[in-house]
Amino acid sequence: MRAVLNKIRPKEKEEVASDLKDVFDNFSEDDTINKAKEKLEKFIAKWSDKYLKLSNCFNEVIVEYYFTYIKFSCNIRRMIYTTNSIENLNKKIRKATKNKQSFEKSSRLLDFLFVIIKDFELANTDEISSTCFLFLGGLRHNYRHGPLQEQQS
Incomplete structure (x- = not known):
């Protein structure tokens, strides 16, 4: 205010x-x-x-x-009351993607973002919940099982 x-x-x-x-x-x-x-x-x-x-x-x-x-x-009111955690996450994403020129496929970018966000979540488990993953279009993937499989068209 x-x-x-x-x-x-x-x-x-x-x-x-x-x-x-x-x-x-x-x-x-x-x-x-x-x-x-x-x-x-x-x-x-x-x-x-x-x-x-x-x-x-x-x-x-x-x-x-x-x-x-x-x-x-x-x-979850406290989480959405302030934007501090969102700003912190955006900073981490910008820092991690700063030197990345391109990705072979868009799914590789999603995998990369998923890893960044998952690491952020693990470091801040008391402050944020897994609901921050919703912006990735419902990407639900178990971090421990490796990268997502490419969709065959």
């Missing part, structure tokens, strides 16, 4: 950040989008007297977007 904190005086940034963190702390099973919106309304009511433009940061469409993670199971 850098956009909000950029509008706040330095003296009050810490307090506003704490209040804002409470608004987005919706990781238990009984948290709903409506409860989150109520927290947001209380936050805006508290700070809108001092910061008139604060409510502009939270129109209805943006609020729905911000609270999308609440629609998912509370077990």
